[in-house]
Amino acid sequence: MLRMIVACDRNGAIGADGDMPWRQSTDLQHFKHITSGGIIVMGRKTWDSLPGVLPNRRHIVLSRGELEGVEVMNVEQILKLENAFIIGGGEIYKLFLDKVEIIHRTIIDTRVAKADTYFPDISGMGFELIEEKYTEAGPRDDHDMIFQTWKQTGTDNTKIKK
Numbered sequence: 001m002l003r004m005i006v007a008c009d010r011n012g013a014i015g016a017d018g019d020m021p022w023r024q025s026t027d028l029q030h031f032k033h034i035t036s037g038g039i040i041v042m043g044r045k046t047w048d049s050l051p052g053v054l055p056n057r058r059h060i061v062l063s064r065g066e067l068e069g070v071e072v073m074n075v076e077q078i079l080k081l082e083n084a085f086i087i088g089g090g091e092i093y094k095l096f097l098d099k100v101e102i103i104h105r106t107i108i109d110t111r112v113a114k115a116d117t118y119f120p121d122i123s124g125m126g127f128e129l130i131e132e133k134y135t136e137a138g139p140r141d142d143h144d145m146i147f148q149t150w151k152q153t154g155t156d157n158t159k160i161k162k
């Protein structure tokens with residue numbers, strides 16, 4: 001099963017200048033909790049933005065080039081994986097949105113002024129909100145956040161945007 005995990009602001013912004021536009025420790029813990037023990041799949045630019053390999057997770061990167069020190073796969077190979085999480089960024093979310101069964105989406109309660117990368121609009125794509133939890137900012141968070149889980153119901157696949 002393929003799942004997706006993302007943190008975006010109220011406009012869908014996910015990035016600015018190759019990085020995440022907030023400091024949100026509680027959401028990083030949430031990301032760790034959900035993805036630990038699994039496979040994380042990311043675009044080359046997101047790979048470049050990581051401080052290093054994240055513990056206890058197999059890393060797979062999408063790139064049209066050759067990369068050293070990390071596993072590279074194409075889309076067809078990734079679609080055959082079990083228990084994998086699509087972790088971004090913008091290009092890779094678009095590529096897999098109509099292939100995932102579950103989306104873990106954190107809404108960061110802000111609107112970033114100078115964002116340059118966005119999560120796609122999922123409305124009308126067959127996803128149903130099955131869980132939602134509002135969480136106030138902790139001492140190492142810039143903003144309050146809402147943890148959401150969306151499930152693909154498969155009822156209106158005809159509306160999937162390519």
Ligand SMILES: NC(=O)c1ccc[n+]([C@@H]2O[C@H](COP(=O)([O-])OP(=O)(O)OC[C@H]3O[C@@H](n4cnc5c(N)ncnc54)[C@H](OP(=O)(O)O)[C@@H]3O)[C@@H](O)[C@H]2O)c1
Pocket residue numbers: 005006007008013014015016017018019020042043044045046047049062063064065074075087088089090091092093095117
């Ligand atoms: N808020 C969040 O949850 C979150 C999560 C992840 C990332 N981000 C942010 O998102 C931004 C990066 O996103 P992005 O859209 O610029 O880049 P990206 O999706 O991380 O990576 C794009 C790269 O992926 C490779 N790629 C794309 N399509 C491919 C395909 N069909 N086959 C093979 N390789 C393919 C290409 O690599 P090559 O150029 O090497 O060919 C392309 O340049 C950063 O600001 C990052 O911090 C935010």
